[in-house]
Amino acid sequence: MYKINYDNSEFINEFQNLVVDYFNKENRLNKIESTFKKLFGKSYTICYSVGTNFYDTAIYKFDQLINIAEQFNNKFLYEFDGEFYFDFRHIKRLSKVHKKFSPSELKKYNRKKERLRALFPYSSLQPMIAKLFRKYKNELKLSTCFYCNIDYINSFNSYSEYKDIVDFFNNASRDELITMFGDKKINIDNIKNSFFSSESDIVKNTYNLGKEGLKKLKNDLYLHTHDHFTLDHFIDKGTFPILALSLYNLVPSCYTCNSKLKKEKNLIKNNSSLLSPTDDNFDFDSHVKFKMFMEHDRKYINTEQKISQINSEKDFIIKLTEKSYSAYGEFIRCFKLEGRYQFHKKTALDLIDKRKSYPDKHIYDMVKVLSTSNDPIEEKKLFDMLKRDIYGKEVFDGEIKDVPLTKLKRDIAENIGIK
């Protein structure tokens, strides 16, 4: 919804050093090259220009990352049944012969994917990367989610009260367990009725979880309690592992935007670098506006008449409208922004109510009463001040990203003639 600015040279340097250090240790760089050759043959270099080190991509700008992703997609990926598989040509040939793949064959290609993913293990570096983001939290102006502007990204959530994973298993509420396990086949009743004394006790007594599942869960819990925000890979790291450790592919976001909605949706297919808040040209704010609509919109001649008909949240809807054709429609759909913002109609209604109680004329009357001089400049100042007091400072000043729902408030304020 708004751009994130990573152009702080110290932050960028520290990020790059972190990745370079990782690749330089234990001969990892050579390992990557040899694995790449094994997996993709000599043509593996196609994604990179000559002389590029794998870790250079750590600080590539977003449009460069898109180029790499497109090359990678064209050269190595093959979409089959909604999933992406590596080794494009081979699998394409097979698909012509068989029309269908056997499960074991598909497994083979998934193993390739796993091997490539293991070379760029975001989860190993994640604690250090998150720490770095926390260190530069003020410079990066981390406050509300860069995708939705609905939630703070640095707020604590309910999981923070648990000491560790064992404590969580023993004391989490049913709702928390459901949220954590989602649609995984974990028996929640079983957890609620058991007492766990250790981590191995959890693995032993929670069918379908397994050691790996526990590890992932611990990581999730850690994210929730210690980071207060999640870093989303805009270009999905599962499909494009080579971009898992690239700064400009990371967007600090709320838990809902990261985990529940986008998942592994492959936005790259739409060929729009414009859609990432890390792109230089990202400008959602000026291309898309919140607008208030009523059932019989055309019946009302002006804003005054229109808002006089609004008495409750049921009397209007909120829509995100694109000024002209723009790529942001996909962004709106992906993060389900329109639906999610319907829950915040109260905020818009609050502005509408105030607008009804304080037409500009009334504010001018107040100015006349309060003003000690007749100086028009002073009076205008007083008028502006009163408006800020009535509608809230964030409607007029500061950046959208500072406070949740600010874009909604500003757009609606414009829409109903407050500003």
Ligand SMILES: [Zn+2]
């Ligand atoms: Zn969000």
